[in-house]
Amino acid sequence: MRVEEEDNMGPRGDGEVVLDTASSQQQQQEKLVIGYALTSKKKHSFLQPKLEVLARKKGISFVSIDQDKPLSEQGPFDVVLHKLLGNEWHDVIQDYQQKYPEVTVLDPPGAIQRIYNRQSMLQGLADLNLAECDGMICVPKQMVVLQDTTSSANEVAKAGLKFPLVAKPLLVDGTAKSHQLFLAYDCLSLAELEPPLVLQEFVNHGGVLFKVFVVGDVIRVVRRFSLPDVSNVEKEKVAGVFQFPRVSSSAASVNKTDLDPRVAELPPKPLLEGLVRELRNRLGLRLFNIDMIREHGSQDVFYVIDINYFPGYGKIPDYEQVFVDFFLGLAQAKHEKGLCVKR
């Protein structure tokens, strides 16, 4: 589903991966030790050999954290990079942060938890101050259904939500189940759904989704195929609930020239930079992506429909260089504050 990277945005506009020819002495100089706790799937997709080699040439090393041993008995680390399933690990990290406040944790568990709930994930986004940013950011109307979905028909009417609705599990926990989404066309069909869930108005958007990947201050935007628009006839005639496949993990490429330019045009750079700046401040995250769609028929009205922690960066063509630059920035900042691990 992913098209080639359409646009480089951020300090490195060239997107070229320049293999450093640093002197052998510099290559030995260790600038940053990153302890990582990742699922095997994530380690495979993120910690690819090219990233490790490029990082090592810059004095950045990755050390696997043994999840069966106390974290404080491992290291020392300058950075802890983590994405594991379940909340137990978050308690381990929080204890570790108390003990070693000088270690940079990517990202703090509290910040991650906020976007692991699809209600709190989007809270407050509709009132972002993005005037003068060449566009508008909205959030689809949505409501939470915690228990009985049979009574939710009245709730939907009271909340003024219009069908079709996208039904999403309220909590994101990395399991396939937390990505099982449904399109509900009528009230009666809501009874077939399993709470707790979020019901979110479906927004027609021309079948193209913008994935805005964020690594610190760097933004990379890619297009993906999305769900097709729902016609008025379909809204009238269709009834029931239909599960649909994951968009993110789909691999089909899309040829930009096949798309209506008004639909395919990337969101304006000032709007993306304003949105990312606000989200960085509000969420306290540095590694995340934003799923954005353009409202059908508009040029500059966009809806944020999903925010993901530590997404599949491996899908970005130059992610290795982006991360090496990001880590070097961390090393520089820590060095200036005298916070680097004593080696």
Ligand SMILES: Nc1ncnc2c1ncn2[C@@H]1O[C@H](COP(=O)(O)OP(=O)(O)OP(=O)(O)O)[C@@H](O)[C@H]1O
């Ligand atoms: N409100 C909406 N209006 C239109 N399309 C939507 C809406 N919500 C979701 N979609 C479509 O469904 C897809 C999956 O939705 P969403 O990204 O919220 O699910 P997810 O399980 O968090 O996916 P991801 O793998 O990106 O984490 C979106 O990429 C988009 O194509």
Ligand SMILES: O=P(O)(O)O[C@H]1[C@H](O)[C@H](O)[C@H](OP(=O)(O)O)[C@@H](OP(=O)(O)O)[C@@H]1O
């Ligand atoms: O296409 P992307 O990179 O957005 O796909 C992501 C997806 O958005 C979620 O972030 C997934 O994480 P969970 O929400 O925890 O399932 C990522 O899976 P992961 O195994 O790579 O963490 C997808 O890559």
Ligand SMILES: [Mg+2]
């Ligand atoms: Mg998504």
Ligand SMILES: [Mg+2]
């Ligand atoms: Mg998601």
